[in-house]
Amino acid sequence: MRALWRDLVVAEASDEEIIEVDGAWYFPPHSVNRELLVPSERGYTCSWRGDASYFSIEAEGERETDAAWCYPHMDDAAIARIGVDAREYVAFSPAVSVIAS
Secondary structure (H helix, E strand, O other): OEEEEOOEEEEEOOOOOOEEEOOEEEEOHHHEOHHHEEEEEEEEEEOOOEEEEEEEEEEOOEEEEEEEEEOOOOOHHHHHHHOOOOOOOEEEOOOOEEEOO
16 A cells, blocks of 8 residues: 655555554554654644654645654553554555555
């Protein structure tokens, strides 16, 4: 699967590596092009996953604010609920298209 913003590949991984949580596709950390992500000041706390870290996507002089997020400090109960250690996995807003590659 690929995560595309405009014509740029933001993340790409096999179907087996990607996990779905609450309707969002999460890409493993190694599959994300971190050069396109800029830390955001937005904060959010999920009642069961903990604190989210947000990122904007920036390239070619353009920016998509708060277009990606991850849960870097997910606790063991959340990991057990998901069934995978999803710390640092990255999900994307609807501004990023997730498609089968």
